[in-house]
Amino acid sequence: MELTVGPSQFFWPADFWTGFYQDLTQSPVDRVVIGELVCSKRLPFYQDRIPDAISALIEAGKQVSLTSLALITLKRERKLTAELAEMGVTVEVNDLTALAHLPKGCAFTVGPLVNVYNEGTLNWLAARGANRVCLPPELPLESVEALTRVANDLDIAIEVWGHGRLPLAISGRCYHARLHGRTKDNCQFACEDDPDGLEVLTGDGRPFMAMNGVQTLSDSYACTDHQIDQLRWVGVSALRLSPQSKGFAKLCILYRQRLDQTLPQGGVAKAITTEDPALRLSDGFLTGACGADWSGTS
């Protein structure tokens, strides 16, 4: 099984962003999806650095693709989307608008924010040119298995959300701006203060979600440590690791060791919760009663 690094969901300062992708050239991952997923207003701050980052990753032997935005409404965003294919790497569709702009027959990949829930959708995407699909994180293991079986016949590689805060919702409204009493158009880039999202607690102080501009994430970090053997068994091609601002290089190494079976089941979770005892993990979408459940709880 391979490792794919998904697009960063967060707004990072340009130098930090550059350093993150430089580090990835040395990382034991196979594929990197780069670009802005969440908010088009962030893009001008680092857009000019994307070509160099792509070149460096390709030189380091990584496959690279470029993500679309998750929700495309404005004229400027439509134009950006239409220009994605001109960057010379595969486009990862995370809003079907991107597909509308791709030349027919052009190969593409499908990200976790496109609703691929069944065989009919997979068949249609394959006929249209999809060669890789990262399934929506919400899907249970039974659906992953059913879809992977069909995907193998269609020559589509299946990815599963392997690690990181879960993208639970996207909105027209910016919650970071709202929190600061601003509108989205005058957000003053409030989300930049929270490089991994801002924790949202319930009324009795229980961590629940994380806000990230127009996006809402889970508080917990999804972690497939306990499902890796089953995912491999059903034919999943790759795990997707979602960028985080701290400890990401080490996380990639841990998952690589886990896939190579030099680290036992539970080894990834143990290592990262030893490092950060406050870290909350989840794998309930795959095998639990609800998404927030964690099978590693003793």
Next chain:
Amino acid sequence: MVMEIVCPAGTPAALRAAVKAGAHTVYCGFNDETNARNFPGLNFNRSEMRDAVSFAHQHGSKVLVAINTFPRAGDEAIWHSAVADAETCGADAVILADLGLLDHTARTHPGLRRHLSVQAAAANADVINFYADTFGVKRVVLPRVLSVPEIAAINAETEVETEVFVFGGLCVMAEGRCSLSSYATGLSPNMNGVCSPASHVDYSEDQGVLDARLGGYLIHRVDKGEPAPYPTLCKGCFTAGSQTGHLFEDPVSLNAEQLIPQLQKAGVTALKIEGRQRSKSYVAQVVRNFRAAVDALEAGRPMPEGMLARLSEGQAMTTGAYKKTWR
């Protein structure tokens, strides 16, 4: 042309009430997981649907069947039979969201009119035209993330009819792209046709304080005697940074009645009312009010004012994303 009022019906009785109250069009679903309001005691079995369509047609109204959840892998046949049965029942259109189901319907039921559900979150002209070109979609229900000028811009670039929500419950997130509910409860709009399901709600009272929880997460806490809103996830009271409050959305519902003239100028074909879970008397009253509004508009009379305030059950109202500052 007079704007079309598209009205919800969760039961055959509500459908008849809506038709009699003047609904041009009624939308409803089968009583299973194929529709996004899969609540106990709601929706239509096959013979009720046949009778409902025939009743509506006799009175000059149309019926749209919502088959707008995302079929489960391995069980697509349930959704395929819903589409086939909608056609057999004489439905005027089906409302779909899933790519695979749109493809199936376009290929095997080419004569059945296809509308794109709000659950597909098609939010710009490029993707709307893509659905039209690829699957022959004739109408799109726009996601509740767009302002009125953006809706006008979309209509200027597409031949596809647009339908917009004007009254009732308000999703804050882009519909069809939200798994908050399944994160907390295991049940989601996309997969199960439910959001913040009643089966996972728990109210508990202690020392004069009433807690409303969903899946064990505290969503609202009010003093005894205060109104306790239903614990819908995105309208809960939470804390982030140094702030506590309704961080995503207040417990408000949508009311865009005063924007109807602007929506007409923006080229909108149909006005949609949310609430298949509502009573027949509620539905009839909302329909009468909206019908009066569009008829007044058509006749060049002033819009009746504040007509629906009493129906909001004491809840605050918002015009949502239609005004840009909402964002």
